[in-house]
Amino acid sequence: MKQTSKKRALITGITGQDGSYLAEFLASKGYAVFGMIRRASNDPLVRVSDLVRSKKVTILYGNLRDIGSIDRVIVETCPDEIYNLAAQSDVGISFKCPEETTEVNYYGVGRLVNAAMKANPKVRIYQASTSEMFGKTKPPQNERSPFAPVSPYGEAKLKAHQDFVVRYRDAHGLFICSGILFNHESPLRGEHFVTRKITLSMARIRLGLQESFELGNLDAKRDWGYAKDYVEMMWLMLQQNKPQDFVIATGESHTVRVFFLEAANALGMHVSFKGQGLKEVAVDEDTGRIILRINKNFYRPLEVDYLLGDSAKARRALGWKPKTKFTDLVKIMADADLNQVRRKLT
Numbered sequence: 001m002k003q004t005s006k007k008r009a010l011i012t013g014i015t016g017q018d019g020s021y022l023a024e025f026l027a028s029k030g031y032a033v034f035g036m037i038r039r040a041s042n043d044p045l046v047r048v049s050d051l052v053r054s055k056k057v058t059i060l061y062g063n064l065r066d067i068g069s070i071d072r073v074i075v076e077t078c079p080d081e082i083y084n085l086a087a088q089s090d091v092g093i094s095f096k097c098p099e100e101t102t103e104v105n106y107y108g109v110g111r112l113v114n115a116a117m118k119a120n121p122k123v124r125i126y127q128a129s130t131s132e133m134f135g136k137t138k139p140p141q142n143e144r145s146p147f148a149p150v151s152p153y154g155e156a157k158l159k160a161h162q163d164f165v166v167r168y169r170d171a172h173g174l175f176i177c178s179g180i181l182f183n184h185e186s187p188l189r190g191e192h193f194v195t196r197k198i199t200l201s202m203a204r205i206r207l208g209l210q211e212s213f214e215l216g217n218l219d220a221k222r223d224w225g226y227a228k229d230y231v232e233m234m235w236l237m238l239q240q241n242k243p244q245d246f247v248i249a250t251g252e253s254h255t256v257r258v259f260f261l262e263a264a265n266a267l268g269m270h271v272s273f274k275g276q277g278l279k280e281v282a283v284d285e286d287t288g289r290i291i292l293r294i295n296k297n298f299y300r301p302l303e304v305d306y307l308l309g310d311s312a313k314a315r316r317a318l319g320w321k322p323k324t325k326f327t328d329l330v331k332i333m334a335d336a337d338l339n340q341v342r343r344k345l346t
């Protein structure tokens, strides 16, 4: 039962990068914030421990694979707004675990949306859609671009967008929006995503704790923004008069190679590339050591080569402007990892 007049927001995926930034943002807006988490064998609350301790966020157990748990979470929280950020969000892993990916990223969305609509037809829902849905579509990509996903992750997210966002909005008048977000990163990014893998490994190499690390395709291009800048857009989409989908991106794209070079620069390291293909390496010019090798196991069976978002619609309708430039984003991440690794040393 509702006990306060505060607006109530339910966030699935609150333990993830975006969930933790969004929880902080909504708490600062005066929302009663509820986070759904799944059972884990170790503490899943590291990113939101301060918010939980200060009672700005209430945690409930639930899993997008389990309809009973979703029903219970919705009945117990009576949300005015739901932010569905929970997902198997790793594109590479989606090739290895396609069933789980479809189960959570497609059927899970259906379970949540149906349960939410049954409890409150006026609920407003944000669905975390993705630029991965564009796949092989030529850049720049915007809301009118065709979708051509190449990964099980992209396919599941696209089906969820078509079946539970677009169709439910048309057929049931549900207030549901897809944020088609391009890659966004931060010091809270999972350590297996390429940007964080680079900044963390390079920080460890810089402090002499690691000799080298391995990457896959250095030539894929991504439109990388700062996660902290992006969560406000999720909220803004649900404050509009009409539910609509929006592309959120910086409009700048860089290769993985450039991200690596920029991270080296941010850490005061001088590096150069030598060799070609799988034999290519990066050398630390100050020590002469190889610090990066290519490993074909980090290549994907199918790659999205070039993502570059056109968020003119969001700029117009939501006043969206990315605040953090690419070089500043890399510096924020590199500095945070250097400090974190140093703290662990003392």
Ligand code: NAP
Binding pocket: 012, 013, 014, 015, 016, 017, 018, 019, 036, 037, 038, 040, 044, 062, 063, 064, 065, 084, 085, 086, 087, 088, 089, 090, 104, 128, 129, 130, 131, 180, 181, 182, 183, 184, 185, 190
């Ligand atoms: P993330 O850090 O990987 O977080 C994913 C969250 O989903 C975690 O809290 C995870 O819980 C939870 N989760 C996974 N399976 C679940 C299940 N079966 N039931 C309940 N919760 C489950 O991802 P993120 O980067 O914050 O991204 C948030 C959302 O935006 C995701 O849907 C992602 O696909 C989408 N997206 C992200 C980007 C990006 O660049 N970051 C771009 C476009 C779209 P555990 O902590 O227990 O694993």
Ligand code: G4F
Binding pocket: 089, 090, 091, 092, 129, 130, 131, 132, 181, 182, 183, 184, 192, 193, 194, 195, 197, 214, 215, 216, 217, 218, 220, 221, 222, 256, 298, 299, 300, 303, 304, 307
């Ligand atoms: O950091 P990534 O794993 O991100 P990816 O695949 O673009 O997916 C992220 O962004 C999507 C939005 O477009 C989200 F929907 C999704 O949830 C996720 O947040 O890989 C980026 C690029 C890829 O081209 C990959 O092949 O980096 C390349 N890469 C090269 N070496 C690597 C590696 N990626 C990872 N994870 N690890 C490597 O060693």
